[in-house]
Amino acid sequence: MPTAAGAPTPAQLSAIAALVESARPVSDELGGRFAEHGRELALVGGPVRDALLGRPSHDIDLTTDAVPQRVLELVDGWADSVWTVGIDFGTVGVRKKNLQLEITTYRSESYSPKSRKPDVAYGTDIEGDLLRRDFTVNAMAVRLPAGEFVDPFGGLADLRAGVLRTPGKPEDSFSDDPLRIMRAVRFAAQLGFDLAPEVADAARDMAERLTIVSAERVRDELTKLMLSPDPRRGLGLMVDLGIAPYVLPELPKLRLEIDEHHRHKDVYEHSLTVLDQAIELEHARGHEPDLVLRLAALLHDIGKPKTRAFEGAGRVTFHHHEVVGASMSRKRLTALRFPKDVVSDVSSLVALHLRFHGYGKGEWTDSAVRRYARDAGPLLERLHILTRADCTTRNRRKAAALARSYDDIERRIAALAEQEELDRIRPDLDGNEIQEILGLKPGPEIGKAYRYLLELRLENGPMEKEAATEALRAWAAEHLSS
Template identity: 80%
Template sequence: MTGDEPSPRLADDSTVSARDRAADGGPTDEQRAALSGLRESIDPVVEELGERFAAAGHELAIVGGPVRDALLGRAVHDLDLTTDAVPQRVLELVDGWADAVWTVGIDFGTVGLRKGGHQLEITTYRSESYQPKSRKPEVSYGRSLEEDLVRRDFTVNAMAVRLPQQEFADPFGGRADLAARMLRTPGRPEDSFSDDPLRIMRAVRFAAQLGFRLAPEVKRAASDMAERLRIVSAERIRDELVKLLLSPDPRVGIELMVDLGIADHVLPEIPRLRLEIDEHHRHKDVYEHSLTVLDQAIDLERQRGMEPDLVLRLAALLHDIGKPKTRAFEEGGRVTFHHHEVVGASMTRNRLGALRFPKDVVADVGKLVALHLRFHGYGKGEWTDSAVRRYARDAGPLLERLHVLTRADCTTRNRRKAAALARSYDDIERRIARLAEEEELNRIRPDLDGNEIQEILGIGPGPLVGRAWQFLLELRLENGPMAKEDAAQRLREWGRDNV
C-alpha cells in the first residue's frame, strides 16, 4: 500500500467474513486514517525485513495488537510479526542481517532479533492447544496467515498487515467488532478457550482495559469452561489479573469474573463477600462495598497525581475478605466482624502467594489489609501525638497508600457521617505532616544506638540489647525526641530491673 492509495486493501477478499462484508464495504474515514498512521509507523527496518522474506518466497505480516491499537487510535509501540517460515528458516533469513539473535522462545516458534535500535519478534504461523490436564500448550505450525489468525484469541486481534506490500487482512470481521466494541472469537469460543483457557481471563481483562463487551456466546463459553483455568499456571493468571487491576476500570472485569464464575477459580474470596442479608440480620453488602472502595481508591489515585498502584488496588479489593469467616450475629440483629482485618491479612497473603505475586507485593498488601481499621479509633482527634507517631511508624513506607485506602473505605451514604470522617482524616494527615517535619517520622529510631546501650548498661552483644533498644523505641514514640542524657537515665532505670 502506498501513501497515495485511498484505503487499505484486504489481503484476500474471499476470506472476509459475511459479517464484515455486511458492515460498510471498507474502512471508515477514522479507520483509514488509523491504518495510515500504522503504515507511517512501520520503520524502514521492518519494511526491509519484509522485502527480505518476500525475496526468499516467504510471507511476513504485522499482526494482532498493533493493528488493533492503530484502529483504536492508540499509540503503537511494539510490532508483532508472523511468518510462514519455520524458526530454522527465520534464523537463516536473518543471518548476517540482524545485529543479534536470540532463541529463548524458539520452542514456541518465536525468534527474537535486534537490528540497529529495534528489537523484533517473529513467530511462525502456529496453533496451540492444551490437553485436558496439561499446563503447557502443544504447538503446531500453520501454513497460511488465515490459519494463524483463526487461532488468535479474539477477532479484534485477528487482523494483520502484510509486508512489504502493506495490505490489510481481516478475514474474521475484527474491524466490525472493533467498531461495535464487541469481543468475539474467530471460531467457536469453546474451541478457542479449549486451545488456551487463559483466554477466559483475557476476555474480562479486555473488557476492563478497552471497554469492550463480551458477545453472548463468549460469555456462555467462559462461564461453562471457567474450571479449565485450573490447568493454567498461576504466573500466567497473575499476569492477566495484574493487567486487569491496572486497567482504567477494573470493576468491570471483577464483576464479570464473579458473574461468570471465573473468580471461583482465581480469587474465590471475592464472590464469598456476597453475604446473604435477611430481614433479621441487615448489614452492608460487603461485595458491593469492596468494589466501591476499589473505585474510590482509583479516584483518589488520580486526584493525588499517583500512577495506577497495584498494591493499593489489591488492598482495596481484598481489605474485607476476612469478614465471611468472622461474621457473628448478636442480640438485636447486630452483625459483627471482630478481627476481620487480622484474618483478612492472613487470607490475603495466602491468596497472593498462591498466585505467585512477588514477596514484597504480598507483604505490602497484607500489611495494608491488617492496618485498614486502625484509623477508626481516632474519633474526633483524641489520639495523642504518641498514637499518631505509632500510626505513621507502623505504616512506614505504606503511609500514603494507607491514607488513600482509609479514605476510600468510607462508603456511607450518610453525608454528615462521611463529612465527619473526612475532617478527621484531614486532621490526622495534618498532624502526621507536622510531626514528620519536626521529627522525621519515617526514620524514627531510639535516642541511643546499640553501642551506647551496651556501654551504659555494661553488657555485650546479645538479646538484651534488642530488648533495651525496643524499650527506648517505645519511649521515643511516647515522648518524642529526648536528650541523650535523659534517655540514658531512663535506660539505667530500666536496666536495674532487667539486667
C-alpha cells in the same frame, strides 16, 4: 481481505499507515528481506488493534510463514541482537536499534485435557494463523512491506461495536487455551468492551478449565485486569460468569446472605466501590496505577465472611476481620505466585485498614500518630488512600466528618514528619551506644533495651543524649538486674 462491513474508514487507513511508518525499519527493511526470499511477514494482533483504536502501543508483534530456523537465517546480519527463549513455541526475539520485536511462525496451539503447556503446530497461511487467535479484534494484520490490511473474521466491525468475539467457535478457542477465558474479562476491563453472548456462555460453561493453566499465567492476566482503567467491570464478569472461584474464590464469598433481622452492608458491592474510590484517589493524587493499592482495596474485607457473628438486636459483627483478612490475602496471593513484596505489602495494608477508626475526632496523642505512621512505613501513602476509599456511607454528614478527621491525621503526620523525619524514626541511642552504656555484649538484652528506647521516642519525641542515657539506665536497673 476485510468484509464490506469491516472496511477501514479514511481515519483508520491513516492509523494503519502510521503504524507501518512507526515500525520502520522493520516495515521496509525486514519486510523486504522476507519478501525477497519468498516469505511472508505481517504486523499482527495488539499493535494493529491499538492503532485502529487510537491507543498507544509499544509492542511490535510479527507473524510469518517462515519456521523459526528460517527466521534466524533471515534476520542474521540485520538484527543487532537475537534471543530464542520462546523458540519452542515458534517465537524469535529480535532487537534493531531501539526497536524490540517478536517474530512468531504461523501456528496453531492447543492444550490436552490435563496439560499445563500447549502443543504447537506450524501453519502455512496467515488466515489459519489469525483463526487460532483469541478474539477477532486481535485477529487483524498488516502485511509488510506493502501495508495491506488483513481482516478475514470481521475484527474491525467488532472493534467498532465494542464486542469481544472469537474468530471460530468460542468453545474451540477456550479449549485450545483456557487462559483466554481470563483474557476475555481482562479485555472487557481494559478496552471497555462487552462479551458476545456466545463468548460469555462458553466462558461460564468452561471456567473450570482454568485449573489446568499455570498460576503464573493466571496471575499475569489478573494483574493486567487490576491495572486496567475499569477493573470492576472485569471482576464483576469473573463473579457473574463463575470464573472467580477458580482465580479469586474469596471474591464471590463476599456476597453474604442478608436477612431482614440481621442487616449489614453488602460486603461484595462495598469492596468494589472501595476499589473504584481508591482508583479515583490514585488519579487525584497524581499516582500511576498501583497494583498493591488496588489489590488491597479489593481484598481489605475478605476476612468478613469468616468472622461474621450475630449479636442481639439484629447486630452483626466482624471482629478481627482485618487480621483474618491479612492472612487470607497472603495465602491467596502466594498461591497465585505474586512476588513476595506484593504479597507482604497487600497483606500489611489489609491488616492496617481499620487502625484509623480509633482516631475519633483527633483524640490520638502525638505518640499514637507516630505509631500509626511508623507501622505503615513506606505504605503510608497507600494507607491514606485505602482508608479514605473505605468510606462508602451514604450519610453525607458522617462521610464529611470522616474526611475531616483523616485530613487532620494527615496534617499531623506531615507536621511531625517535618519536625523529626518521621519515616526514619530511630531510638535516640543506637545499639553500640546501648552496649557501651550498659556494659553488655550483643544479645537479647540489647534488643529489649532498643525497643524500650524506640517506644520512649515514639511517646515523647526526640530526646537529648543525656536524658536518653539516664532513662536507659533507670530502665535497665529495673528490668535487667541480676
